[in-house]
Amino acid sequence: EFCDVISKDNMGGGSSIFTKQELDDYQELTYFTKKEIHHVYKRFKSLAPNPEAVTKATKLSRDELYALPEIKVNPFKDRIVRVFSSSGDDSMTFEDFLDMMSVFCDHAPLAIKIEYAFRIYDFDEDDSLGREDLRKLIDRLTGEMKLGESDMEQLIQAVIEESDLDNDDGLSFAEFEHKMTKNPEFVTSFRIRM
Amino acid sequence: MNQTKQAKEHEDGPMHLQKEDKNEVEQNELRFRRTSQAAILAQLPSRQTFFSEAGFTLGRRLSCIERRKSHLHQRASMTPSIAVGMEDDDAEEMVMANRRVSHAVSITDGVKSITDQWERTQSIKAMVASIHTKRKYRDEILQEPVQRTQIWKYQQKKAWQNFKQQTKNVLYQLELWSGAFKEIEGQFGTSVMTYFRFMRWLLFLNFYLMVVMLGLTMVPYVIKINRPWSFLDSPHPNNTGSNFTGDDFFEKALNCTKNYIGFLDNQTNSEDWGSKALDTLQGTGWMEHTVLFYGTYFNKTYSLPLVEGRLTYNMGLSYLLATGAAFLVSFFLLVKNSAKGVKSSVLDEGSGQMTQFCNKVFGGWDFCISNQKAAKEKHKNLTQELRGDLDNQKLLWKIENRTTREKAKLYSIRVVVNTVVLGFLVGSLYLIYYANNKLIDLQREFGDVHPIVQTLIQFMPSVTITLLNIIVPIIFKKLVEFEDYMPAFQMQITLLRTVILRLASLLVLMGSLYGMVVKDHDHFVDDCGNKRWQTINNTSEAPIKCWETYVGQQIYKLIILDFLVPFVLTFIVEYPRRLVYQKFHERFKVVNMMGQQEFDLPKAVLDLVYTQTLCWMGLFFCPFIPMMSLVKCFIFFYVKKGTVLNNCIQPVRPFRTSKSNSLFIAVLFISFIISCGPMTYMIGTISPSQSCGPFRVYSVENFIFFDTIRNLIFTFPSDAQKFFHIFGTMAFFIPAIGLTCFFMYYYCVQAVGYKRRAKLLKEDLIMEGKDKQFLLARVNEAWMYIEG
Numbered sequence: 008e009f010c011d012v013i014s015k016d017n018m019g020g021g022s023s024i025f026t027k028q029e030l031d032d033y034q035e036l037t038y039f040t041k042k043e044i045h046h047v048y049k050r051f052k053s054l055a056p057n058p059e060a061v062t063k064a065t066k067l068s069r070d071e072l073y074a075l076p077e078i079k080v081n082p083f084k085d086r087i088v089r090v091f092s093s094s095g096d097d098s099m100t101f102e103d104f105l106d107m108m109s110v111f112c113d114h115a116p117l118a119i120k121i122e123y124a125f126r127i128y129d130f131d132e133d134d135s136l137g138r139e140d141l142r143k144l145i146d147r148l149t150g151e152m153k154l155g156e157s158d159m160e161q162l163i164q165a166v167i168e169e170s171d172l173d174n175d176d177g178l179s180f181a182e183f184e185h186k187m188t189k190n191p192e193f194v195t196s197f198r199i200r201m
Numbered sequence: 202m203n204q205t206k207q208a209k210e211h212e213d214g215p216m217h218l219q220k221e222d223k224n225e226v227e228q229n230e231l232r233f234r235r236t237s238q239a240a241i242l243a244q245l246p247s248r249q250t251f252f253s254e255a256g257f258t259l260g261r262r263l264s265c266i267e268r269r270k271s272h273l274h275q276r277a278s279m280t281p282s283i284a285v286g287m288e289d290d291d292a293e294e295m296v297m298a299n300r301r302v303s304h305a306v307s308i309t310d311g312v313k314s315i316t317d318q319w320e321r322t323q324s325i326k327a328m329v330a331s332i333h334t335k336r337k338y339r340d341e342i343l344q345e346p347v348q349r350t351q352i353w354k355y356q357q358k359k360a361w362q363n364f365k366q367q368t369k370n371v372l373y374q375l376e377l378w379s380g381a382f383k384e385i386e387g388q389f390g391t392s393v394m395t396y397f398r399f400m401r402w403l404l405f406l407n408f409y410l411m412v413v414m415l416g417l418t419m420v421p422y423v424i425k426i427n428r429p430w431s432f433l434d435s436p437h438p439n440n441t442g443s444n445f446t447g448d449d450f451f452e453k454a455l456n457c458t459k460n461y462i463g464f465l466d467n468q469t470n471s472e473d474w475g476s477k478a479l480d481t482l483q484g485t486g487w488m489e490h491t492v493l494f495y496g497t498y499f500n501k502t503y504s505l506p507l508v509e510g511r512l513t514y515n516m517g518l519s520y521l522l523a524t525g526a527a528f529l530v531s532f533f534l535l536v537k538n539s540a541k542g543v544k545s546s547v548l549d550e551g552s553g554q555m556t557q558f559c560n561k562v563f564g565g566w567d568f569c570i571s572n573q574k575a576a577k578e579k580h581k582n583l584t585q586e587l588r589g590d591l592d593n594q595k596l597l598w599k600i601e602n603r604t605t606r607e608k609a610k611l612y613s614i615r616v617v618v619n620t621v622v623l624g625f626l627v628g629s630l631y632l633i634y635y636a637n638n639k640l641i642d643l644q645r646e647f648g649d650v651h652p653i654v655q656t657l658i659q660f661m662p663s664v665t666i667t668l669l670n671i672i673v674p675i676i677f678k679k680l681v682e683f684e685d686y687m688p689a690f691q692m693q694i695t696l697l698r699t700v701i702l703r704l705a706s707l708l709v710l711m712g713s714l715y716g717m718v719v720k721d722h723d724h725f726v727d728d729c730g731n732k733r734w735q736t737i738n739n740t741s742e743a744p745i746k747c748w749e750t751y752v753g754q755q756i757y758k759l760i761i762l763d764f765l766v767p768f769v770l771t772f773i774v775e776y777p778r779r780l781v782y783q784k785f786h787e788r789f790k791v792v793n794m795m796g797q798q799e800f801d802l803p804k805a806v807l808d809l810v811y812t813q814t815l816c817w818m819g820l821f822f823c824p825f826i827p828m829m830s831l832v833k834c835f836i837f838f839y840v841k842k843g844t845v846l847n848n849c850i851q852p853v854r855p856f857r858t859s860k861s862n863s864l865f866i867a868v869l870f871i872s873f874i875i876s877c878g879p880m881t882y883m884i885g886t887i888s889p890s891q892s893c894g895p896f897r898v899y900s901v902e903n904f905i906f907f908d909t910i911r912n913l914i915f916t917f918p919s920d921a922q923k924f925f926h927i928f929g930t931m932a933f934f935i936p937a938i939g940l941t942c943f944f945m946y947y948y949c950v951q952a953v954g955y956k957r958r959a960k961l962l963k964e965d966l967i968m969e970g971k972d973k974q975f976l977l978a979r980v981n982e983a984w985m986y987i988e989g
Contacts, residue, residue, distance in 0.1 A: 036335045038326060040370045080576035082566060093331035102332040111568065122257055122329050128563070134248065141562070148565055149587070150580025158591050165558040165594065172963070173970020180257055181247070186559050193564035200383050200569060 024048060024063075037109035044105065046201050050075070051104050067104070069097040077199045082147035086127045111199040120197050121187045125180050137177035138163055241980060257329075316355040318347050323362075377401060381842055386569045388846065389800075395862050396805055397838065403813055404834040406534055410527045410820070410827035417523035418824045419492050421514050432458050432499040432897070450891075450899040457729035457892035461746045465490060479656045482761060484754040484823075489747075493757075495822045496750040496893035517895035517909045521884070524821050528877060531817065535873060539866045557590060578850065593687060615684050622680060622698055629669045629702060630709050636665040637713040662755075663762045666706050670811075674699045674804065693864075696803045700868055703811050704875050707818065711879050714755060718748040719887060730890040730897075747893040753822030760815050760826065764833050767808060771844050779848040800849040805841070806865050809834075810872055817876040821883075 025033070025044075033044050054074050055061045069088055078084045088097050091107040099107070109115060110123050128136055130143045141163045145154065154162065170178055170186045178186075187193050242248060246264075321342050325335050378401060386394045433455065469477075469487050480486030490497055500516045565583050570576050603611075643658050677698050681691050721732060725744065728734035733745040745751045775798055782797055816830040884906040889896035896904070900912055914925045927933050 032336065033332070035322065036326060036332055036339065040366065042370065076571035077568065080570055080573055081568065082580075093333065106332050116327065119327050119329065124563070126329075145562060145587075148562065148580070149584040150577070152581065152584045154584065154587065158588065161591055161594070162558065162562070162587060165591075166562055169559045172966050173973055174967075175970070175974060183563075184257070187563060190560045190564050192560055196564050196567045196569075198568055200386065 033105060037105055038112055038114040039105070039109055043112070043201060047105055047108050048101065050201065051101050063101050066098045066100050072099060072104075082150065083127055086130065090123065090126045108199065108201060111197070112201065113198060115198075117188065117194055118184075120194065121184050122180075124187070124193075124197055125183050135175070135177040135179050136183065138167070140177075141166055241977060262324075313348060314355075315347050315349055315352060316358065318342060318345070319355055319359060377404075378838065381838075383569075385842065385845065386567075388570075388572050388575045393800055393802065393845065395865075396802055396809075397842070399806065399862070399865050400809060400834055400838055400841075402538065403809055404831060404838075406531060406813075407816065407827045407831040407834060409530050409534075410816070411831055413527050413530060414523050414820060414824045414827055417519045417526075418498060418516070421516070421519065422492060422498055433462075453729075454891050454897040454899075457890075458897065460729070461892035462490075464744075464746055475653075479653065482758070483656060483659055484757040489750055489754075493823060493825050494750045494753045495824075496747045498895045499897065500895055515909075515913075518913055520821075520895050521906065521909055523824075524880070527820055527827075528817070528880075531873060535866065535870050539863065539870060543863070561587060561590065596687075611685060618680050618684050622677065625673055625676060626698075626702055626705065629673055630705055632669065633662065633665055633706050633709045634713055636662045637710070660758060660762065662710065663759045666710065666759070667762055667766055669706065670703055673702055692803065696807070696864070696868075699803070699807055700810075700871070703807060704814070704872060707814060708875065708879075710755070710759075711818070714752050715879075717745070718752070729892045730888050731892070747890050749822050749890060749894055753819060756815060756819035756826070757823055760812070760819070760829055760833075763808075763812055763815065764829075767837070768840065771840055775844050775848045797850045798848050800845055807868070810865070810869050813869060814872040814876050817873060818879065821880060 025048075030041055030044065033039065034041055037044075039047065051067070052058045052061045054067055054071050055065060056071065069085075072088055073079055073084060078087065081087065085097075087107070088099065089095075091103050091110075092099050093103050110119060125136070128140065128144055130140045131137070136144075142159065145159060145162060167176065167178070170182050172182055172185075173179070322339055325339050325342075328335050328338070330338075378397075382394060382397060385397060477487060480488055484494065488494070492498075498516050498520065500513060561583075565586075567579060570579055640658065640661055643661070674695070677695050681695050684691075684694075686694065718732060721727060724737055725733040726735040726737060729746070731744075731746055731748050733748075736744050778798055812830055812833060816826050819826040886905060888904055889906055891897045891899065896906055896909060900908060914922055917925070
């Protein structure tokens with residue numbers, strides 16, 4: 008931790024990567040402090056195949072992004088990359104990456120995490136978490152060992168019973184939000200620490 | 202899916218073919234209805250807000266502002282155009298098109314003054330859009346013409362926000378151990394990390410306690426400005442030399458102190474190096490007269506050369522106030538921490554069975570995990586947990602269908618188990634009490650034996666407590682399985698029973714010490730504030746000439762043991778167990794059955810709580826105890842981190858993070874209140890020793906600790922005295938209690954009212970949802986009619 012502090016200081020002193028305006032912008036538009044932004048940039052650089060030639064306009068492809076440890080083992084990695092990629096083709100620029108880390112950081116409020124979580128879990132992108140979405144979600148969660156068919160049905164039925172208020176056999180965003188604001192584990196699990 | 206369908210066809214023959222066709226037709230209809238419904242749904246205002254780049258939360262807030270500020274002007278753009286004759290692809294396209302429609306509400310709505318402008322730019326952070334888009338909107342807002350009124354208000358707000366940001370930056374850098382936390386989190390997830398966070402919180406608590414206690418007691422003591430350096434050098438307060446009566450308390454204190462110091466010197470001078478080392482462990486001998494214990498402190502009266510008269514540092518008063526301040530600080534920090542837990546648990550209405558599935562499915566994956574092995578474990582655990590919960594649900598259904606006979610049998614089993622548990626508790630407590638008393642007999646018998654044996658005998662009560670604390674919880678865990686509770690409740694009830702055991706054992710220790718210190722004894726002379734001042738009949742029982750130091754020594758021994766035993770156990774049990782498992786688990790079945798070490802979270806937390814309780818109980822008698830707890834926390838962090846990362850696997854049923862944190866704080870709070878009890882009783886009723894400590898000079902015959910404060914108040918002007926006297930009377934107490942009860946009742950009633958309102962609103966929502974479905978179906982019918 009002390010080494011981190013020292014290196015952060017060094018970076019703050021002679022940073023030529025970002026102009027002051029850009030740093031201020033990022034600080035205003037994301038939930039990061041200046042030091043954290045530098046740290047995020049460092050991690051972004053480490054993912055590129057050629058770290059020295061990385062600029063702000065560099066785009067990382069999907070496979071390069073998958074090299075980030077937290078994303079690599081995440082069962083929703085393809086959805087995360089899809090949701091945060093501004094060009095929609097699963098590639099991310101530094102700003103996309105910064106945006107993603109900002110949503111996942113500690114300082115981001117619950118509301119924005121819930122919105123992004125909904126988008127990530129919505130596999131078929133029909134703006135509601137239907138039975139198929141839930142099925143895929145549970146499949147991803149269980150990993151290699153799958154739940155039996157009857158167990159899966161019981162689970163999906165239980166989830167829908169608990170949260171579907173308007174009887175449309177799926178979770179709309181309002182219902183999802185309603186449930187997640189009351190879920191104290193959500194905020195602690197939906198984050199990535201830099 | 203298609204393959205299985207075909208297989209089924211072959212199996213079941215032509216009869217079932219028609220059913221299958223029917224199913225398919227129904228499915229198709231459903232799909233068609235859903236798609237056309239989707240087209241209508243996509244035009245609902247709520248959906249439009251969700252699609253907008255502002256995102257749902259921000260968009261919702263903006264539309265409220267818009268509604269408030271311009272309710273006269275209806276927005277014409279809200280009426281959607283109904284598309285007729287939708288097919289699958291068209292509907293999808295419409296959904297996608299709506300997605301790209303820019304905001305239904307403008308981000309610049311309601312921005313009038315420069316403060317508004319600044320606030321709106323701050324809220325841009327919450328937009329669900331890329332940084333590029335956010336920048337665009339931010340520039341849009343900044344370009345809007347605004348009235349530059351009340352600039353000072355805006356500047357103030359901005360300065361305050363900057364200041365907050367700066368302090369956050371600084372504090373974040375200073376955060377201790379954040380790198381270690383990340384490592385543990387990556388491998389074990391957040392539930393194990395709450396234990397380490399709790400440890401860090403306790404570390405800081407102990408740090409504050411240490412600063413308060415040592416700053417007010419030890420530091421003034423060791424400052425050697427001028428004489429006196431020991432009580433015997435202190436000048437007599439009535440130095441005029443007149444009016445010395447036989448009842449002079451100062452003279453009495455001097456004599457008692459001389460006697461005590463003589464006695465101590467006798468003991469220490471006849472000891473060799475080995476005994477001296479043993480004394481370090483026990484806190485006796487040469488350690489008794491150091492700043493470690495209460496005994497050496499005294500009221501210092503300086504005669505400074507430049508100042509007329511004398512300067513007295515009232516050590517007694519500062520001692521009492523330091524203890525009081527330490528407890529207040531602990532109380533304040535505890536309440537602050539538990540408030541966080543209460544807030545989140547109030548939100549969790551209908552907790553337990555009702556919401557567990559949603560929570561697990563959506564919040565189950567810990568995004569912090571960064572390690573392949575840990576991820577595999579997490580998958581395995583999640584599957585097991587989900588399966589376990591589904592089995593639980595089936596169990597619940599079974600419980601509802603339990604016959605009366607089964608219920609009766611179960612309840613009788615539960616009563617039996619509870620009695621057995623109670624029996625164990627009482628038995629352990631009696632064992633501790635017995636050990637304490639046996640100590641005296643043993644001392645008598647083995648008075649002249651080798652000092653090491655003597656040390657062992659001295660440690661007997663502490664060892665009994667520690668052993669019981671290890672063995673009995675294991676028994677509790679086995680017993681609770683007979684009671685057939687839901688697993689989460691099983692864990693809570695075992696935790697509760699273990700907590701009762703630990704706290705009760707401490708209370709019994711306190712009780713037996715009380716018996717020693719306050720009751721009269723046959724073999725002893727009562728003098729100088731100590732009931733066991735001198736022995737009659739030349740028994741070999743040691744007299745206690747300074748009972749506060751004696752109590753401090755007992756607690757000191759407990760703390761030393763509490764530090765050594767887990768430390769040694771970690772290295773003797775946990776590391777070898779891992780090595781044994783690694784090498785032998787394929788060959789020997791027994792090793793495989795025993796399994797790997799699981800991190801026992803409740804036990805670890807209870808250990809921390811126990812240490813902290815010891816710290817609170819011993820504060821008064823041994824001001825260095827917070828520092829010892831601090832060192833223990835610090836060292837144990839690294840020891841536990843090492844053992845967790847190297848030796849343990851993830852717990853099979855991880856704790857729910859938020860609930861566990863509030864549980865830990867609740868247990869800590871209970872221990873705090875229990876350790877306050879003996880302290881307050883002692884300060885209010887027992888007389889201090891006259892041979893040691895800052896209270897040795899009495900001011901009245903039956904002096905108690907609290908009289909120090911009373912004497913202080915008597916030195917105030919009489920109006921201030923009257924003010925303080927009111928605090929002690931009933932006229933203050935009873936209305937204060939009444940008012941507090943009233944406020945508590947008011948807040949409880951309010952909470953009940955809110956819960957009821959939330960329930961009603963939820964029912965309203967369900968009704969509205971049903972209305973929406975009905976209307977959608979009608980609109981759909983209308984379309985199909987028009988079309989067809």
